[in-house]
Amino acid sequence: MRNKPLLAMMVAAAFGLSFTSFAQQTVKTEPYMAELKTDIKTVQASNKPTTLDIVIMDSASMMPSEKLRIAAALTMPAMADMKLAPPKVIPGDKPGHYNVQLTFPQSGRYQLDLTVKPPSGSSVTLTFRFTPGRAGETMKEMGGKQGMPGMKGMPMKATFGNWPESRDGSGTSWQPDSSPMFMKELSSIGGFDLSVMGTLQGGYVDDGGKRGGKGLFSNSMIMFMGRRETGGGTMGLHFMSSLDPIINGRRGVPNLFQNGFTVNGVDIADRKDPHNIFAEVAASYSHALSKDWGGFIYGGPVGEPALGNMMYFHRTSGVEIPEAPISHDWFDGSHISLGVATLGLVY
Numbered sequence: 001m002r003n004k005p006l007l008a009m010m011v012a013a014a015f016g017l018s019f020t021s022f023a024q025q026t027v028k029t030e031p032y033m034a035e036l037k038t039d040i041k042t043v044q045a046s047n048k049p050t051t052l053d054i055v056i057m058d059s060a061s062m063m064p065s066e067k068l069r070i071a072a073a074l075t076m077p078a079m080a081d082m083k084l085a086p087p088k089v090i091p092g093d094k095p096g097h098y099n100v101q102l103t104f105p106q107s108g109r110y111q112l113d114l115t116v117k118p119p120s121g122s123s124v125t126l127t128f129r130f131t132p133g134r135a136g137e138t139m140k141e142m143g144g145k146q147g148m149p150g151m152k153g154m155p156m157k158a159t160f161g162n163w164p165e166s167r168d169g170s171g172t173s174w175q176p177d178s179s180p181m182f183m184k185e186l187s188s189i190g191g192f193d194l195s196v197m198g199t200l201q202g203g204y205v206d207d208g209g210k211r212g213g214k215g216l217f218s219n220s221m222i223m224f225m226g227r228r229e230t231g232g233g234t235m236g237l238h239f240m241s242s243l244d245p246i247i248n249g250r251r252g253v254p255n256l257f258q259n260g261f262t263v264n265g266v267d268i269a270d271r272k273d274p275h276n277i278f279a280e281v282a283a284s285y286s287h288a289l290s291k292d293w294g295g296f297i298y299g300g301p302v303g304e305p306a307l308g309n310m311m312y313f314h315r316t317s318g319v320e321i322p323e324a325p326i327s328h329d330w331f332d333g334s335h336i337s338l339g340v341a342t343l344g345l346v347y
């Protein structure tokens with residue numbers, strides 16, 4: 001079980017830092033040395049192709065190496081499931097120079113592997129690592145909203161930091177990067193990329209026995225999320241609602257052995273309380289503090305504090321459970337709280 005990031009101090013002054021480009025200039029794997037001739041300040045995240053000028057030399061004589069067969073592969077180590085277009089390698093105009101055409105679709109860490117095959121001898125791999133920034137561009141300026149042509153199915157940067165969007169769960173919680181993201185992308189409004197997810201399930205329960213109850217019930221949840229690149233960071237909007245109080249009534253749903261919660265100030269037992277009509281009304285802002293560190297702030301009149309685990313609706317194991325598991329109010333009971341503020345520091 002992956003818990004939420006711990007509450008930590010965040011240095012507000014560092015919010016003025018911008019996310020700049022970084023790249024290795026020279027790499028060496030015997031018997032070759034490769035040098036990046038392209039100005040790293042021009043290596044930016046964009047849906048437009050970028051051409052890198054790389055010269056490959058003999059590491060002993062430092063003379064340009066020619067007549068090499070080169071295969072290139074581009075990956076994002078933090079997003080193992082992300083499918084990136086394979087780079088193209090074209091011999092340059094000068095001896096030993098090779099033009100590598102590739103695309104960095106979003107900010108993050110990339111790894112470029114050049115497998116070099118000489119006319120005779122064994123192949124070797126030269127590895128460059130890049131961290132392209134956005135150079136002040138917004139997602140809209142780059143044509144970079146989710147679902148845009150040529151980027152279908154591409155996981156986007158999360159709201160709370162530089163990791164896959166699939167890691168973000170309810171509130172500020174995390175789930176495994178490999179978890180599926182059941183979100184429907186909507187049209188952008190006011191510069192915000194919007195998405196929605198929800199569930200509506202119905203059933204009948206008969207617990208039996210003297211303690212057990214029976215009756216029809218429904219579990220419902222709809223969640224809207226918005227994100228926008230602004231001020232060098234990411235602003236997020238979070239809204240979640242449920243029709244449970246209307247459909248299931250004030251006393252909730254029969255759920256044998258359920259306890260530990262109150263409804264309208266009265267302790268209840270053997271019943272599952274209804275979720276609130278307004279289960280989350282919150283906003284967040286995250287910002288990269290350095291290459292490895294980031295910070296965020298989250299809060300609102302109704303939200304999920306950084307306690308316990310992720311709400312069961314957002315866990316892949318619980319998304320299709322028709323009735324809340326009995327442990328929901330024991331472990332997730334704080335996920336709807338009034339007046340929430342969270343500061344986070346992430347490495």
